Amino acid sequence: MAEKLRILEGMDVYLPDIDGVVNCLHNYSLNLHAKSEWRVMVPKNRKDYVDEQPYEIVRCKSFRVPILKDYYGLPRLDKKFKQEIENKKYDIVHLHSPFNMMRFGIKYARKHNIPVVATFHSNMRPIYKSIFAFNFIVESRMHRFGKLYNQLDEVFVCSPLVEEQIRSYGYTGKITYLPFGSDFDCCPNIEEYRKKGEEVFNIKENELIFVFVGRVMKLKRIDFILESLKKVKENGYKFRFFIVGKGTDQEELERYAKELGLEENVVFTGFIQREHFPYIYARSDLLLFPSLYDNFGLVKVEGAAFNTPGVFIANSCAGYGIQDGVDGYLSEDSVEAYANKICEAIKNRENLKKVGIEASKNLYIHWSTCSDLLLKRLTDIVEEKKNENKK
Secondary structure: OOOOOOOEEEEOOOOOOHHHHHHHHHHHHHHOOOEEEEEEEEEOOOOOOOOOOEEEEEEEEEEEEOOOOOEEEOOOHHHHHHHHHHHOOEEEEEEOOOOOOHHHHHHHHHHHOEEEEOOOOEEOOHHHHHHHHOHHHHHHHHHHHHHHOOOOOOEOOOOHHHHHHHOOOOOOOOEEEOOOOOOOOOOOOOHHHHHHHHHHHHOOOHHHOEEEEOOHHHHHHHHHHHHHHHHHOOOOEEEEEEEEEEEHHHHHHHHHOOEEEOOOOOOEEEEHHHHHHHHHHOOOOEEOOOOEOOOOOOOHHHHHHHOEEEEEEEEOOOOOOOOOOOOOEEEEEEEHHHHHHHHHHHHHHHHHHHHHHHHHHHHHHHHHHHHHHHHHHHHHHHHHHHHHHHH
């Protein structure tokens, strides 16, 4: 294709809010806006926020969900927004969330006879199970998601386990596997970054450090980590656990850490500067990520960039691709098993370093590579659609 591909991206939550899905779209945008005609449609956020990204962003009317503290879009009720989208032509629509923006994107694509695809990011079942007491209500909602995804030309997933998940919603269409990455380069000098981490986060030279990075919410199973670390502490290990990020459940988890007798062990950092992430990763001995909610967990790749292996749950999407004891650790899904796996990992610090090095070799991939793979697939889909239309 001689001309640049015209791509319309869309999702229901965006900057300045940060999560793995926002991180994904933002990095796709940074890497592909110069290689394509790239446009992002998302909801308006707080009034004082100004978009200063190098790529084009179009905002629609939105409403704030108080419990989630997120802004969700109302694209179909925003005439000015719809006119802005109509003022340009696109070759393909690529969506990242199954709510109002996906419905708008599907309708727009069908009107203009262009392909519409989506990346399937999040396991919605745990979210709805936390809201509704009856399973039939949850499954009814999953079935509705399946019907929505079945209106797409194709769905991108990161692993066979995630494909199984969306198939369980009732999606019957085409699947393509595309990886997720990190915007950090592999660290050229781990020891230098470790020393910097000690300086920035007030860590002693030989102190055992664990880290969690992400939204501070129960869905991420931080309470599960705390319960596991209580057992690790009872086994005689001294450590500190850094929880990097903010979220709706932080105050409750702070109280729970105290109840478990971990107030001297646990550090809630809140949001930290992006340039400090490499230091806490490099200085941490283990990344703790037992999530069953995340379909991937970008922190797995970020940790690998700094030789930091993770402890995941066996057969979980977040733990997919991990070789237990080789480039990370896999635990059965219980507090006792997770605590035992942490103890197994830290009992030999030299071997732990070797596992971290293997994580860097096996798990790391940069967003630039991921973005090029996405652009190639989008280009191929557009060509396939044009060939179909010629028949």
